[in-house]
Amino acid sequence: xxxxxxxxxxxxxxxxxxxxxxxxxxxxxxxxxxxxxxxxxxxxxxxxxxxxxxxxxxxxxxxxxxxxxxxxxxxxxxxxxxxxxxxxxxxxxxxxxxxxx
Numbered sequence: 001x002x003x004x005x006x007x008x009x010x011x012x013x014x015x016x017x018x019x020x021x022x023x024x025x026x027x028x029x030x031x032x033x034x035x036x037x038x039x040x041x042x043x044x045x046x047x048x049x050x051x052x053x054x055x056x057x058x059x060x061x062x063x064x065x066x067x068x069x070x071x072x073x074x075x076x077x078x079x080x081x082x083x084x085x086x087x088x089x090x091x092x093x094x095x096x097x098x099x100x101x
Contacts, residue, residue, distance in 0.1 A: 001067060002067055002068060003039070003065070003066055003067045003068060003069050006065050006067060007039055007042060007043070007065070010042055010043065010046045010065070011046060011049075012042070013033070013041060013042045013045035013046065013100065014033075014100075015033055015041075015045070015100035015101055016032070016033055016101055017030050017031060017032045017033060017041070017100070017101050018030070018031045018033070018041055018044050018045055018048070018098055018099070018100050018101075019098070019099045019100075019101060020044070020054065020085075020096045020097070020098055021096065021097045021099070022094065022096060022097075023094065023095070028085075028096055029081075029082075029085060031044055031082060037082070040082040043062055043065050043066065043082075044062070044082070044098055045098070045100055046065075047059075047061060047062050047098075048097075048098035048100075053095040053096060053097050053098070054086075054089065054095060054096040054097075054098055055089070055093075055095035055096075056089060056090055056093050056095075058095075059086040059087075059089040059090050060090065062083075062086045063083070063086050063087070063090070066080075066083050066086075069083060070083055070086075070087075073087065074087065
């Protein structure tokens with residue numbers, strides 16, 4: 001399945017943006033629910049709801065959801081920052097907290 005196909009199976013997520021924070025409470029990233037990032041907003045919202053935080057287990061599922069885009073992100077670091085974040089999380093294991101605003 002492609003990312004677009006998988007995305008259609010995820011629950012809708014409402015909100016303007018999703019804010020990711022580290023263990024110290026520092027904001028790490030913001031993902032807007034807007035054209036160009038709405039798919040990532042939906043993926044991260046789904047993972048946060050399912051796992052309670054974006055940890056290594058959630059990151060692994062997120063990479064599977066991103067499908068062909070995860071492969072492209074691995075080949076071209078920096079091209080897909082929301083996927084790069086999951087790849088980094090798989091290495092360092094430091095979970096992120098997600099809040100939808």
